[in-house]
Amino acid sequence: MSVLAYTESDKGNFKKSAFEAVSYAYEVAQQLGETVTAVAINASDASQLGTYGAAKVLHVSDDKLSSFNANAYATAIAAAATSENAKTIIVSSSADSKYLSGILAAKLNAGYVPNVVAAPESTSPFKVKRTAFSNKGFAHTEITADTKIVGVSNNAFGIVENATTAEVSDFAPSLTDGDFGTNSLEVDKVVGKATIADADVVVSAGRGLKGPENWGMIEELADILGAATACSKPVSDLGWRPHGEHVGQTGKPVASNLYIAIGISGAIQHLAGVSASKTKVVINNDPEAPFFKAADYGVVGDAFEVVPKLIEKLKEFKAQNA
């Protein structure tokens, strides 16, 4: 038997989450005394997955799957699970993986747990730790079903090298018209920029910035750090920034290594969505802002003075460490 890892790619290149899923699968496989089989769809170099512990890769190359389709992808992964007799399936926590996991759970009659932050606490019973209550708590969740799907949180388990040689074989699941009830008509996506989901660093700003015209320095700061930009809810409600940048309990979750919050008060709903970030820096002119209580580093000061200075110092730092 094997542990199956679904590995996401974009235009043929594996995402970081793919390596994380395989690393996690390897740890689970060690605990279970099994090996890791990865399933990859239209990847340009599937053998790469060996680096993280995949002994085998089922590679699906199919033009019909060139753009993501949750139902068809779930059908392919379910077929791979069946063919490998895999009872444990590891997926990431990206928007796409969360989309397909419910479908996959129903197809395989499996128990699915998303937002898992650590290796299983035990495999019999199969128990994992995950975030719940929008990061205000953790649950220790037991998957009682025979087939188990674990959604690993971004940046939680990390990427671990377990060099193996992956045996890559072609895999052709049978897909029918019924798998394509939804059609991608248009994708509107920023290219060449880090996204909130993938970025190691997220630079986020709130109503303290006064207006959309002041975001130039936020983007510049993000550029220097290779960071994604984000914002608080009122900022997107006011139309200063696109909805997709809204982070928090009712927006996107953030689990980056570094989260820089500028002119954001730190309301409970905001904190809930960003507290999984490892290091938090807060820049706010009000020393009483609640965000300071949740921060690792803080600067009490006017964003319009502090941010340009930070940009300048980071440029110097980069020049020295280049």
Added chain:
Amino acid sequence: MKILVCISNVPDTTSKINFTDGDTKFDTNGVQFVINPNDEFGLTRAMWFKEKQGASVHVATVGGAQTEPTIRKALAIGADEAIRINAEPTDGFFVARQLAEVVKNGGYDLVIAGRESIDYNGGMVPGILATLLDMNFVNTCIGLEVDGSNATAIREIDGGKETIGTTLPLVIGGQKGLVEESDLRIPNMRGIMMARKKALNVIDPIDAPSMTTDSSFEKPEAKGPVKLVDAANIDELVSLLHNEAKVI
């Protein structure tokens, strides 16, 4: 068009989260329950379909009698009828099985659920429901138009959005963006009065297993105090981020 909006009953977003019974249960003491925010956006969109396209809108929840104020609120906002499946929502699979039964028997064309419940954050009900019913499914849905049996949905993706063409019957996992924040409905007096006369049908659950159980909970560790850096000394911040936090 017949629409079913699935409503989960969750602690208000400002709630302090505590656990009880040896950390095995969520402590509901002093907690205010509300319509899950993701479902509130969906319900408001359903009202739009009702007003502009003559849709009928029912709401359903899987929960005990304590959830009734929340479904009454959905009726006050304008839903025509409510269904409560009288069972504890033990996990997403169980809930989806209950809702699937309601959808099958009620002949709904469109099922609007939320991307996730903000309490247990399972995020699985809509996908399982759609698959059990063999209906099309769009998750993290931030826009929806229906024209006859064709639907165009916009889905939020990492770093942008995607437009999807599909057909009814359809399940969506909705979220903020489905309608503007400023368009969210708050029940008014007339709505509250009318809601009293609307049907709230309580039905028995079907037999269905759960696939997961939360055996215990814990709260995150308390954070150490913040290290303050003087605004005149941003060099120090850069150095801390590099040498201490090792994030740049």
